[in-house]
Structure formats: structure tokens, C-alpha cells
Amino acid sequence: MASAFPHQPPVTHSPRQQTNIVVDRDEASKILQVLSSQSAQEILGALKSEPRTTSEIASAVDQSMQNVSYHLDRLCEAKLITPADTWYSEKGKEMTVYALATEQLVVKFYDSND
Numbered sequence: 811m812a813s814a815f816p817h818q819p820p821v822t823h824s825p826r827q828q829t830n831i832v833v834d835r836d837e838a839s840k841i842l843q844v845l846s847s848q849s850a851q852e853i854l855g856a857l858k859s860e861p862r863t864t865s866e867i868a869s870a871v872d873q874s875m876q877n878v879s880y881h882l883d884r885l886c887e888a889k890l891i892t893p894a895d896t897w898y899s900e901k902g903k904e905m906t907v908y909a910l911a912t913e914q915l916v917v918k919f920y921d922s923n924d
Contacts, residue, residue, distance in 0.1 A: 823915050829889070831916070831919045839917075850881045853885065856871050861907045862883060863905040863908070864879055867908065889908070889911055890898040892911040893906045
């Protein structure tokens with residue numbers, strides 16, 4: 811039986827062109843802490859080509875849904891990815907579609923003495 815819900819409609823999402831972060835010796839950058847995880851880096855790589863759901867990302871990076879969900883939350887908090895849409899499974903369950911929030915991440919080092 812066909813579902814009444816759309817399964818995977820096209821996602822239209824345009825990430826920011828560039829995000830700048832400043833690393834100060836007095837304060838560690840949360841973004842760099844999030845990016846220090848290999849899992850987070852793999853998830854970002856999986857989203858490079860197209861937006862995906864948690865289960866699609868977990869399959870692409872060969873990790874558990876729980877681990878991917880944890881890193882997706884951290885990446886969202888750091889504003890490196892964003893929920894781009896909502897799809898529905900054949901059973902009607904909502905699935906968040908994640909996409910990159912920025913195309914480029916520029917790290918700048920700042921010293922208050924400069």
C-alpha cells in the first residue's frame with residue numbers, strides 16, 4: 811500500500827558561503843572541539859554531496875544511529891549543520907533531513923595584543 815505522506819521530496823537548501831571562527835588563547839572554540847571528533851568529520855563528509863536523514867548518514871559512515879544522533883546534535887549546536895527539511899517514512903514517522911550550514915569554515919587566530 812502506498813503511503814499518503816511524501817517519502818523523499820527534493821530538498822532545496824543553500825548553505826552560507828563562509829563561516830569565520832576566531833580562536834583566542836583565553837577561550838577554546840566550541841566548533842574546533844566538535845570538529846576534533848573523527849565521527850563528526852565523517853558526518854560532514856557524508857553531507858557534502860546532499861542533505862540526508864539520520865539513518866542515511868549512519869549508513870554512509872557505518873556508525874550506529876545513536877552515535878550519529880549525538881554528533882548531529884553537537885554539529886547543530888555549533889551551527890555547522892542545520893535541519894533543512896522533514897521527510898516522512900512509509901509508516902508516517904517524521905525524519906529530519908540535515909544539510910551543511912556553510913560551504914567554507916575559516917579559522918582565524920587572534921591575540922588581544924595584536
